[in-house]
Amino acid sequence: MIERVKVAVVGVGNNTSALVQGIAYYQQTGSLVGISRPEIDGFGVGDIEFVAAFATSPEKIGKDLTEAIFLPPNNFPRLDCELPAAGVPVTAGLVDDSGIDRVAASLTGADVLLYSxxxxxxxxxxxxxxxxRRAGVAFxxxxxxxVARDPELLGRFTAAGVPLIGDDLTSQFGTSVLHDTLLRLLAERGLTLVSSYQxxxxxTEDFRNLVANPNTKKQSKLNALSTADKVEVAPxxxxxxxxxQKVAHLNLEAQGWAGTSVSLDVKLKVHDPSGAAGVNIDLIRIAANANRTGRGGYATEATTLLKSPPGTAV
Amino acid sequence: MIERVKVAVVGVGNNTSALVQGIAYYQQTGSLVGISRPEIDGFGVGDIEFVAAFATSPEKIGKDLTEAIFLPPNNFPRLDCELPAAGVPVTAGLVDDSGIDRVAASLTGADVLLYSxxxxxxxxxxxxxxxxRRAGVAFxxxxxxxVARDPELLGRFTAAGVPLIGDDLTSQFGTSVLHDTLLRLLAERGLTLVSSYQxxxxxTEDFRNLVANPNTKKQSKLNALSTADKVEVAPxxxxxxxxxQKVAHLNLEAQGWAGTSVSLDVKLKVHDPSGAAGVNIDLIRIAANANRTGRGGYATEATTLLKSPPGTAV
Amino acid sequence: MIERVKVAVVGVGNNTSALVQGIAYYQQTGSLVGISRPEIDGFGVGDIEFVAAFATSPEKIGKDLTEAIFLPPNNFPRLDCELPAAGVPVTAGLVDDSGIDRVAASLTGADVLLYSxxxxxxxxxxxxxxxxRRAGVAFxxxxxxxVARDPELLGRFTAAGVPLIGDDLTSQFGTSVLHDTLLRLLAERGLTLVSSYQxxxxxTEDFRNLVANPNTKKQSKLNALSTADKVEVAPxxxxxxxxxQKVAHLNLEAQGWAGTSVSLDVKLKVHDPSGAAGVNIDLIRIAANANRTGRGGYATEATTLLKSPPGTAV
Amino acid sequence: MIERVKVAVVGVGNNTSALVQGIAYYQQTGSLVGISRPEIDGFGVGDIEFVAAFATSPEKIGKDLTEAIFLPPNNFPRLDCELPAAGVPVTAGLVDDSGIDRVAASLTGADVLLYSxxxxxxxxxxxxxxxxRRAGVAFxxxxxxxVARDPELLGRFTAAGVPLIGDDLTSQFGTSVLHDTLLRLLAERGLTLVSSYQxxxxxTEDFRNLVANPNTKKQSKLNALSTADKVEVAPxxxxxxxxxQKVAHLNLEAQGWAGTSVSLDVKLKVHDPSGAAGVNIDLIRIAANANRTGRGGYATEATTLLKSPPGTAV
Structure with a gap:
């Protein structure tokens, strides 16, 4: 039997809540619902355990990880499964670049540090x-x-034989992949796009932060589409x-034969943190395998799961 | 300059209306809106002319093709373009297997007989x-x-050096292709389908006829999907x-990470006859080229445009 | 404290399941969620108890009411509340007009017989x-x-001093009320309806039965609308x-100023049996009060809850 | 035959375009499509003529009103009707409070000044x-x-026997009236609102300006609803x-019997300027009648067409 992946996690927000609860759910149910890859390098979706957790919110520090994930502003729902205490108290995390050695020391025994x-x-x-890197733990x-796009840093991980995987996870299922699929489908069938919006x-707290800085996100939403030409992204x-939950409304207006109209309206409803957890479970297993097999630096099999792998623009 | 494809058409319904009007539209505007393949074997979308038309409705017989296409129960809209008389009166068509030689005689000079x-x-x-076949015109x-799935008949076309293309066109853009794309997308991203409907x-008259014979159509709708397992088709x-216009409402309910819900609702609005014309324009050009280059029998480049090419179940 | 209404019920389908479970829910939670009228004639929504139940399905007969409501083809969900056994075994019901005295005898002590x-x-x-009527129980x-539209029968109830309330409950919230509200709103604002569909x-089993007899239902759906003129009801x-759950898709296309278009698309999702229970809870209380206060015959305060009260067409 | 209402208009934007074109449309077609009140005080919808127009955009000044309404940033569509030149050149409008007498002089003969x-x-x-007021023209x-909410100003109009009608027109059909109708319907049927958004x-240029000043508008949207309690308005x-065109997406989540869910999703598509013109046509006729019958000050019959009539908060 494979030795479980030991994961330390930075950030105890909704995404971590979805990950922690979901792993318990899969361990208890043996279900594979919603799972893209039941096994990666021998690791099943339940073959994960948490060994450390870092956060900066005073309310969360000192609480067991399984308790801290339900504190506000977290609002990912409580799943219908048992959640025994992890025995992992949330530790005060870093706020700048001091305390690196303290963190490194507390990573002993971990396979992967998930920065979330x-x-x-x-x-x-x-x-x-x-x-x-200092602790020999995959990041x-x-x-x-x-981070992974920093060539100098990546070089140091490679030299140390420690995996470095990033940056920026793609959601398992979100507005961008859906919108892009529909735009591609129209193009593939020879329809002419007239206009489209999302x-x-x-x-979530994440949404609240993004609303404060809308332009970056809007551009990033457009970047995620193959044809952004006639596409508009509302605030x-x-x-x-x-x-x-995230709700997206998409509209695509196109012209078919002789300019006759084709119209598509879509509503998507999805739990944002679930989309992150469904990808994190794969990144963790890829990183763990790379680390255990001594492959330092970037692991190319992670590329389809990332928006900005090494070599893309910073 | 290429010699225009000479087309005879059987059936003067909505699909023929869309085809006839659309070709005039493209000839006049030079536009390529809604066109999948601007050129096939040297033929542009405007390089078509009609040389004969057959119908059984007494109201249509004797009228010019460009006039007959607007008679009820046809209800495809009048497009915003000039439509000069085709000089092609609608001829009384066949109702059984008598009169074959009469039809063959009237096909002289045609490249393609489009059976619509x-x-x-x-x-x-x-x-x-x-x-x-007798007239040496591609069918x-x-x-x-x-028809094309009848091996004996296909053999006779091949022997005669006459192209035979069919059966059953796929629409350029319709419910099936959209539903299938979304089902595949969910599967590809690892989501578990719970239920789906369309x-x-x-x-149109076509719809009215289908409503009278719903089960066949329902099964054919399900056949068009890669995963019909949890999909239901309403009457x-x-x-x-x-x-x-055709309107379709699609719903897909799925589960993502740890069983959390993903929900998709789609409304599609499209002109059914446009979807047929957008494919017929390609089938005609493929057939014309096969005929002019002496390739008898089935033309494999038509396969992606057909639901039931030779070799599929009858 | 008021004496609880004693209800006998005919039919142990989804609507009865919703009613039985919902009453337990309101008794336990004290909640008034989804309740139109917290109190009617002194009766709260929890002031109901079941004293008899009749059904014809062999699987249900002999089971406690609280168990029988979950047997197939019932598919109303199990609500998240305790459901102690009612102590009411389901009894073999009538299949024709024999056995009336047996039923009457078993109604002793009941206030109301709910025919569901x-x-x-x-x-x-x-x-x-x-x-x-023979047992002196409100029907x-x-x-x-x-039933209530049968003047001769109503006369006999009136003469006997027994309440008779019916026929055909309106749902608390369904397609008809929503569609009608939107049609009225458009008219009120001066818009001109072009077309509309639902x-x-x-x-549910109910739906399955209706599909087998579509025309009646379609007409009844149109009857429920104030303007059925340009409205089409799909099968x-x-x-x-x-x-x-019932899902309805509504569309309304209208014209505003100078013929410019106004378009409305609506999706409604609702539990059909909940819509029935939300009205039955009122009908039961009205009937009980009428019976206890000796008002035989029809109780006019029920009229807004019924599609076909006495005096409407049979 | 009634003497047509002579209207001067301030502002040559989309709303004026819809009004000018629509009046031509009704005059030519005799249609009453989209019209709430065919006649007000003897005036039909075509009984309007324009006698003066004021704007500040240099491109519009000097052009005939029927030409200026199509200049950017106006984007209300060109309706399918003849639009003969009005013989009314757009005049340079006011930018502050100088030039009042010049404007007053040019209003001679007008019944109404529509401030748009x-x-x-x-x-x-x-x-x-x-x-x-100086010209004796209804405002x-x-x-x-x-304006009309300024008691001192209203007093001066009343004293002068000149009508003053305002402020802020309600659209003939828009998001607020639709959302409010649905919220009221849920409440009326006893459902408990859980959450709702729009x-x-x-x-339009109007939308662009509002986006720059979102909070005011958001509050005003909430004010327009009878129950704003659980309603959220997206940017x-x-x-x-x-x-x-304006598109609105509405969602209402509610609870019915025993807390079971009721869900409503709505998409509305409407031309914003049409909604204004459909109300302006009534305000103009009310104002003209008040003026011709010597009723100075506010005309109470306008109240249902206004968001902020006299007496409401400034």
Whole structure:
């Protein structure tokens, strides 16, 4: 029997809540519902255990990981499964680049450090990466901060024989993949796009932060589409009632034969943190295998799961 | 400059209306809107002219083709383009297998006979095919009647050096291709389908006929999907107000990570006859080229445009 | 404290399941969610108890009411509340007009007999009504069979001082009320309706039966609208995956100022049996009060809850 | 035969375009499509003529009114009707409170001055009102600037026997009236609202301005609803492709019997300027009648057409 992957996690938000609860769900049910890859390099979806967790919120620090994931502003729902205490108290995390050695020391025995804090704190991200490197623990950066895209840093991981995987996870299923699929389908069938829009609404803390900085996100949404030419992205809407659900409304207006109209309206409803967890479960297993088999640096099999792998623009 | 394809057409319904008007539209505008393949074997979308037309409705017989296409129950809209008289009066068509030689005689000079009558009249379909074979005119069967799937008949076309293309055209863009794309996308992303439905509503004569014979169509709708397992097809709805527009409502309910829900609702609105014309324009050009280059029998480049090419079940 | 209403029920289908479970839910939670009228004549929504139940399905007969409501083909979901055994075994019900005295005898002590069997069995409906009359128990007919509309029968109830309430309950919230509200709103604002449709999809046994007899239902759907002129009702779709949920798609196309277009698309999702229970809870209380205060015959305060009260067409 | 209402208009934007074209449409067709009140005080919808127009955009000044209404950024579509030149050149309008006498002089012979400039220029609005008062012309303020709500000003109009009608027109059909109707319907049927949202998307200059000042509009949207308690309004989206069409997505989640879910999703598509014109046609006729019958000050019959009539908060 394979030895479970030992994971330390930075950030105890909704995505971590979905990951922690979901792993318990799969361990208890043996179900494979919603799972893309039941096994990666011998690791099943339940072959994960948490060994450390870092956060900065005073309310979460000191709580067991399985308790901290339900504290506000987290609002991912409580899944219908048992959740025994992890025996992992949340530890005070880094806020800058001091304390690297303390973190490194506490990573002893871990296979992977999953960096799942909010995007936009590059100094902290790099500090955690350095801690992981020193501890010989594979580092997975799920945020849009440039870590694996830093060639100098990647070189140091490679030299140390430690995996470095990132940056920025793609959701398992979200607005971008859906919109892009529909745009491609129209093009493939010879239809001429006239106009298209997407509206994204959500109720997580993440959404609230993005609303404060809309232009970046809007551009990134357009970048995710193969044909952004006639596509408009409406401002993100932060609607607290939605909780951890995201709702997207898409419209595509096109012309077919002799200019006659083709019209598509779509509503998507999905739990954002689930989309992250469904990809993190794969990144963790890829990173663990790379680490255990001594493959330092970037693991190319992660590329389809990432928006900005090494070599893409910073 | 290439010599235009000379087309005779059987059936003067909505699909023929869309085809005739659309060709005039493309000739006048030079536009390529809604066109999948601007050129096939040197033929542009405007390089078509009609040389004969057959119908059985007394109101249509004797009228110029460009006039007959607007007679009820046809309800494809009048497009915004000039439509000069074709100089092609609609001729009394076959109702069984007598009159083959008369039809064959009137096909002189044609490249292609496009069989665009309602499905469900196999004897008549085969009679027209035989007329085409005798006249050395390529036969295109857009209906679900088994013509190109008849190995004995296909053998005779091959022996005679006359192209035979069919059966049953796929629409350029319709419910099946959209539903299938979404089902595949969910599967590809690892989501687990819980349930899905499609409802199709339309206002054409074609819809009215299908409503009278719903089970066949329902099964054919399911056959068009890669995963029909959890998919339900509601009864077709004949709603005259829709005219030649088809409306489809699709729903897909799935489970993602740890069973959390993913929900997709789609409304599609499209002109059914446009979807047929957008494919007929390609079948005609393929057939014309095969005929002019002396390739008898089936032309394999038509396969992606057909639901039931030779070799599939009758 | 008021003495609880003692209810006997005919039919142990989804509507009875919703009613029985819901009453337990309201008794336990004290909640008033989804309740139109918290109190009617002093009766709260929890002031109901079941004293007898009749059914014809062999699987249900002999089971406790709280167990029988979950047997197939019932598919109303199990609500999240305790459901202690009612101590009411399901009794073999009538299948024609024999056995009236047996039923009457078993109604001793009941205030109300709620007739909640499938529509379309008028002989049986009348037999139960007669049993109720003989036992002095108020009769509530929730089906479209003509009972309260039978003047002779109503006369006998009135003479006996026994309440008779019916026929055919209106749902608390369904397609008809929604569609009608939107049609009225457009008219009120001066818009001109061009066309409108509704599609109803459901997964209950009730839906399955209606699909077998579509024309009646279609006409009844149109009757429920103030302006049926340009409204089309698509065939009902029986989609088992929906369970006890009903989905309706509505579309309204109108013209505003100078003929410019106004377009409305609506999706409604609702539990059909909940819509029935939300009205039955009121009918029961009205009937009980009428009976206890000695008001025989029809109780006019029930009229807004019924599609076909006395005096309407049979 | 009644003497046509002579209207001067301030602002040559989309709303004026819809009004001018629509009146021509009704005059030519005799149609009453989309019309709430065919006749008001003897005036039909075609009994209007334009006698003066004021604008500040250099491109519009000097052009005939029927030409200026199609200049960018206007994007209300060209309706399918003849539009003979009005013989009314657009005149340079006011930008502050100088030039009042010049405007008053040019109003000679007019019945009504329709103030249809963008909201947010109170000084100019009041200057035009004063010009109208001096010229004895009824003033209709369709903007949200406080004019008719100014008691001192209203007093002066009353004293002068000149009508003053405002402020802020309600659209003939828009998101607010639809959302409010649905919220009321749920409440009326006893359902318990859980959450609701609305998203508004549009492509007019008006939308672009509102996006720049979102909070005011959001609050005003909430004010328009009877129950704003659980309703969230997403940020307005300026999507140029929509042109003068507005699209709104509404969602209402409620609980029915025993907390079971009721869900409503709505898409509305409507031309914003049509909604304004459909109300302006009534305001103009009310104002003309008040003026011709010597009723100075506010005309109470306008109240249902206004968001902020006299006496409401400024």
């Amino acid at each position: 804090a909010p995007s936009g704190r590059p100094v902290t991200a790099l500090a955690y990466a350095e801690a992981a 997975v950066n799920t945020t849009s901060d440039a 509206v994204n609404l959500g109720g 993100l809407g932060y609607l607290p009632h939605l909780g951890s | 009558a309602p499905s469900g009249r196999p004897v008549t379909a085969l009679a027209y095919a035989e007329a085409a 295109v069967n857009t209906t679900s009647d088994a 409802v199709n509503l339309g206002g 077709l709805g004949y709603l005259p107000h829709l005219g030649s | 069997a499938p529509s379309g069995r008028p002989v049986t409906a009348l037999a139960y009504a007669e049993a109720a 509530v007919n929730t089906t479209s069979d003509a 599609v109803n999809l459901g997964g 009902l779709g029986y989609l088992p995956h929906l369970g006890s | 400039a963008p909201s947010g220029r109170p000084v100019t609005a009041l200057a035009y009102a004063e010009a109208a 209709v303020n369709t903007t949200s600037d406080a 998203v508004n998307l549009g492509g 307005l989206g300026y999507l140029p492709h929509l042109g003068s």
